[in-house]
Amino acid sequence: GEGGVLLTTNHVAGETWTFLRRRIGHAEARGFIDNLERTDRVSVVHVDDPTEADAWAWLRRHDERPYSFVDATSFAIMRRQRIREAFAFDGDFSAAGFVEVRP
Numbered sequence: 001g002e003g004g005v006l007l008t009t010n011h012v013a014g015e016t017w018t019f020l021r022r023r024i025g026h027a028e029a030r031g032f033i034d035n036l037e038r039t040d041r042v043s044v045v046h047v048d049d050p051t052e053a054d055a056w057a058w059l060r061r062h063d064e065r066p067y068s069f070v071d072a073t074s075f076a077i078m079r080r081q082r083i084r085e086a087f088a089f090d091g092d093f094s095a096a097g098f099v100e101v102r103p
Contacts, residue, residue, distance in 0.1 A: 008036075085099045
């Protein structure tokens with residue numbers, strides 16, 4: 001909700017690290033992780049085995065777009081926690097039935 005805690009996953013954090021490290025450097029990527037670990041505004045959910053199994057099952061059923069495995073794990077967590085909105089930028093979340101919110 002508005003003003004609430006944002007939710008992400010360890011997989012998304014890992015993708016963000018890789019993106020930042022490659023694009024702008026190690027110090028900035030380290031700063032991102034340091035801030036993520038310190039903040040109380042973002043909760044990091046660890047993707048567990050049942051979530052991965054749900055993601056693989058979902059990907060097997062959906063060939064209409066080249067969805068990523070990381071996105072599919074996010075979809076599984078969002079469905080489980082009844083989350084409808086996601087910060088997303090490429091249309092995959094809306095194609096999967098969620099509402100994309102852009103900052």
